[in-house]
Amino acid sequence: MRHTTRALSITALALTTALVATACTTGDTEPDSSSSGSDTPTDEQVTLTWWHNGVAGDTGENSLGDYWDQVAADYMADHPNVTIEIEQIQNEDLQRTRIPTALQSGDAPDLFQQWGGGEMKAQAEAGYLMDLSSVLSDDIDRLGGAVAPWQADGVTYGLPFQFAVEGVWYRPSLFEQAGITSEPTTMDELNTAVQQLKDAGITPIAVGAADKWPAAHWWYNFALQSCPQDVITSAGDFDFSDPCWVEAGNQLEEFLGTEPFQDNFMSTVAQTGATSSAGLVTNANAAMELMGQWNFFVYQGFTDGSDEQIQALLDDLDWFPMPGISGGAGDPTAAMGGGDGFSCYVDAPAECADFLSYIVSDDVQRGFVEAVGGLPVAPAASDAVAEPVNQEIAAAASEAAYVQLWLDTDLGPNVGGAMNDGIVAIFAGTGDAQSVVDVMTAAAATAQ
Amino acid sequence: MTALETSGKADAPAAQAAGADAGDPIRAARRRDTIRKYLEVALFVGPALVLFLVFVVYPVVSAMRYSMYQWNGISQFSDATFIGIENYARALWGGTDPETRQAFLTAYTEPFWQALGHNFAIIFLSMAVQLPLALLIALTLNRKFPGRASVRVIIFAPYVLSEVIAGVMWMIIFDPNGIATEFARAIGLDMPAGGWFEDQTWGFWTVFSIITWKYVGLAIILFLAGLSGVSEDLQEAAAIDGASWFQIQWKINIPLIGPTIRIWAFLSIIGSIQLFDMVWVLNRGGTTGQYSTIASYMMQIGFFRSDWGYGSAIAVIMFLISFTIAIFYMTTILRQDSGRGASER
Numbered sequence: 001m002r003h004t005t006r007a008l009s010i011t012a013l014a015l016t017t018a019l020v021a022t023a024c025t026t027g028d029t030e031p032d033s034s035s036s037g038s039d040t041p042t043d044e045q046v047t048l049t050w051w052h053n054g055v056a057g058d059t060g061e062n063s064l065g066d067y068w069d070q071v072a073a074d075y076m077a078d079h080p081n082v083t084i085e086i087e088q089i090q091n092e093d094l095q096r097t098r099i100p101t102a103l104q105s106g107d108a109p110d111l112f113q114q115w116g117g118g119e120m121k122a123q124a125e126a127g128y129l130m131d132l133s134s135v136l137s138d139d140i141d142r143l144g145g146a147v148a149p150w151q152a153d154g155v156t157y158g159l160p161f162q163f164a165v166e167g168v169w170y171r172p173s174l175f176e177q178a179g180i181t182s183e184p185t186t187m188d189e190l191n192t193a194v195q196q197l198k199d200a201g202i203t204p205i206a207v208g209a210a211d212k213w214p215a216a217h218w219w220y221n222f223a224l225q226s227c228p229q230d231v232i233t234s235a236g237d238f239d240f241s242d243p244c245w246v247e248a249g250n251q252l253e254e255f256l257g258t259e260p261f262q263d264n265f266m267s268t269v270a271q272t273g274a275t276s277s278a279g280l281v282t283n284a285n286a287a288m289e290l291m292g293q294w295n296f297f298v299y300q301g302f303t304d305g306s307d308e309q310i311q312a313l314l315d316d317l318d319w320f321p322m323p324g325i326s327g328g329a330g331d332p333t334a335a336m337g338g339g340d341g342f343s344c345y346v347d348a349p350a351e352c353a354d355f356l357s358y359i360v361s362d363d364v365q366r367g368f369v370e371a372v373g374g375l376p377v378a379p380a381a382s383d384a385v386a387e388p389v390n391q392e393i394a395a396a397a398s399e400a401a402y403v404q405l406w407l408d409t410d411l412g413p414n415v416g417g418a419m420n421d422g423i424v425a426i427f428a429g430t431g432d433a434q435s436v437v438d439v440m441t442a443a444a445a446t447a448q
Numbered sequence: 449m450t451a452l453e454t455s456g457k458a459d460a461p462a463a464q465a466a467g468a469d470a471g472d473p474i475r476a477a478r479r480r481d482t483i484r485k486y487l488e489v490a491l492f493v494g495p496a497l498v499l500f501l502v503f504v505v506y507p508v509v510s511a512m513r514y515s516m517y518q519w520n521g522i523s524q525f526s527d528a529t530f531i532g533i534e535n536y537a538r539a540l541w542g543g544t545d546p547e548t549r550q551a552f553l554t555a556y557t558e559p560f561w562q563a564l565g566h567n568f569a570i571i572f573l574s575m576a577v578q579l580p581l582a583l584l585i586a587l588t589l590n591r592k593f594p595g596r597a598s599v600r601v602i603i604f605a606p607y608v609l610s611e612v613i614a615g616v617m618w619m620i621i622f623d624p625n626g627i628a629t630e631f632a633r634a635i636g637l638d639m640p641a642g643g644w645f646e647d648q649t650w651g652f653w654t655v656f657s658i659i660t661w662k663y664v665g666l667a668i669i670l671f672l673a674g675l676s677g678v679s680e681d682l683q684e685a686a687a688i689d690g691a692s693w694f695q696i697q698w699k700i701n702i703p704l705i706g707p708t709i710r711i712w713a714f715l716s717i718i719g720s721i722q723l724f725d726m727v728w729v730l731n732r733g734g735t736t737g738q739y740s741t742i743a744s745y746m747m748q749i750g751f752f753r754s755d756w757g758y759g760s761a762i763a764v765i766m767f768l769i770s771f772t773i774a775i776f777y778m779t780t781i782l783r784q785d786s787g788r789g790a791s792e793r
Contacts, residue, residue: 267643413754427735
């Protein structure tokens with residue numbers, strides 16, 4: 001008996017290892033599209049559940065979550081028959097666990113965070129998302145090109161509430177110290193600036209390669225400039241046979257050869273602590289960083305939060321678009337970008353689309369800019385953008401030939417994750433330009 | 449096992465005969481006893497068995513099922529494609545399609561063997577480094593001296609600390625600007641070129657040294673417990689016969705704590721195969737998998753890359769390895785040690 005008990009307990013111990021991968025089981029529940037509400041909101045009592053990623057940060061402040069509370073309250077005041085139940089969920093939990101399991105269970109939130117690209121496409125193919133093309137056609141026209149990442153095969157499955165392009169953040173005082181007089185517009189000029197900064201004893205560029213994606217963004221931009229527009233915009237079809245994908249890796253290897261990054265960049269994270277890439281830039285220990293618009297807030301998080309310190313930082317913080325390579329097949333004025341949006345579940349009541357329309361309305365977008373500081377999607381709200389550097393980023397987006405969604409989001413977690421792993425191996429010196437394309441091709445061959 | 453079988457055999461004829469002997473009060477009482485015994489077994493084992501079936505057997509069978517499919521974890525599982533052993537083939541030898549083999553070797557097979565290799569390296573190093581180290585410390589501490597209890601607590605403390613807290617603490621210590629770097633510089637060395645954790649060669653050794661710090665305490669405490677069971681008479685007799693301290697340890701103490709050493713070795717092997725928390729906290733097994741383990745690899749690819757079929761195949765491989773080791777341990781070493789223990793008593 002003792003042996004049996006022990007055998008069982010030891011077996012249980014071994015068996016538990018398999019639990020991790022199977023913690024999320026599927027209920028094989030197909031969404032019932034026939035039961036979805038009518039296209040127009042009614043006066044009947046409805047409850048909308050809303051999952052978003054506006055959670056409190058380290059300081060306890062939650063400007064985004066507070067603003068969404070306000071937006072929901074305002075909407076409910078105008079629509080007494082609608083009750084909105086909000087759940088704030090940390091971004092990674094929301095994207096990787098909560099939304100996929102909720103969708104598969106058939107008991108999904110009505111309105112939920114949507115990042116667009118490959119993952120949204122997979123959700124749409126599984127029949128989870130409401131087709132918003134006709135019901136929100138006016139909003140889609142009003143918001144313009146930024147909606148594209150929330151569309152698949154000509155159908156709109158979500159709307160963004162913020163969208164921005166990435167570029168190089170830099171500290172003008174360090175540029176001045178190194179004798180750099182103008183913002184680099186080509187890779188040659190960037191290489192010269194890197195050398196000037198090194199000569200002045202300043203770390204030219206910070207990168208948080210330990211988080212993988214910040215390093216990968218350099219490759220994305222080289223791909224954007226090496227690949228013709230039709231090749232890069234159809235990357236989601238998983239055809240990586242064009243030589244421009246290998247060329248992107250070659251460009252990166254060449255750039256890494258100039259040693260532009262800080263020491264120990266493989267051990268550096270992007271946003272946490274004074275030794276993170278953002279910390280290095282905030283503390284003027286590095287001159288530049290390639291990052292999205294959100295770093296406007298991340299840098300401020302390293303100050304003590306006082307108006308004086310934030311103003312001092314903003315006075316010595318500027319931005320320029322990613323410099324163009326020479327001779328690439330891509331459009332040198334194209335930009336990488338991304339944003340956040342929301343989708344409605346296929347079975348959600350019609351009020352979901354109406355509320356989403358309210359979220360992206362000009363007034364709510366203007367309020368979003370004022371309360372949160374992000375860059376709006378609604379063109380009419382752009383006049384609310386106050387900071388010169390944000391105005392510059394907004395202008396760069398509108399001047400870009402086209403904006404390509406972050407490649408990892410565009411390709412989805414499987415192929416996108418494989419790509420990021422391949423790119424970071426180049427940074428670590430264990431991979432090369434060809435192996436990035438190899439791992440992308442392999443992952444694409446297994447992707448559904 | 450024997451006790452259960454015996455009682456089962458003894459009760460069977462009684463149960464069969466019970467119906468025919470309704471008039472016999474002794475047999476009726478025996479029958480009531482039998483029913484009560486079965487009810488008791490059902491009552492005590494039932495809930496545990498249900499939990500075991502729902503939370504252990506069902507997930508394992510599900511993982512085995514998922515591992516035969518290509519499934520992105522987003523669509524309904526009913527829409528997933530059945531691909532047989534392809535997920536296992538991708539991990540083990542680059543897949544069944546010669547055309548994609550080269551790409552699959554780079555994308556799947558190499559990282560898989562890299563991770564599994566780390567697990568087996570940790571098993572080997574545990575036996576080669578942790579075992580002698582723990583034995584040496586345990587034998588040294590196995591005597592009465594002032595502050596003995598405090599020393600034991602200090603040695604055991606890392607094991608009690610949660611993996612996550614310990615991981616974060618060591619990340620701070622091994623930060624490029626941390627104490628470890630300063631210490632290395634003070635003795636005329638420098639940090640490994642790529643950083644303590646990210647260096648392709650040294651990353652694994654940094655993590656192994658943390659694992660040793662974390663788990664050697666358990667071995668020491670187990671060995672000390674084993675040593676406390678060794679009769680002092682034996683040691684005194686040996687000392688009177690002129691045996692040196694080393695001879696007493698080698699010829700008496702170590703052989704007598706053999707069963708303890710073997711149970712530690714078993715726990716250590718299973719723990720090494722399942723090693724996850726620590727390597728995950730330390731940046732998910734490394735940016736290029738320098739110190740990945742099979743569990744961190746499974747999590748990375750199954751969960752974060754949403755390749756659930758392949759992730760399940762990795763989970764099943766990990767399960768089979770653990771299961772094989774557990775069965776081997778129970779059928780050979782445990783049986784031998786238990787048998788010897790019984791005959792000695």
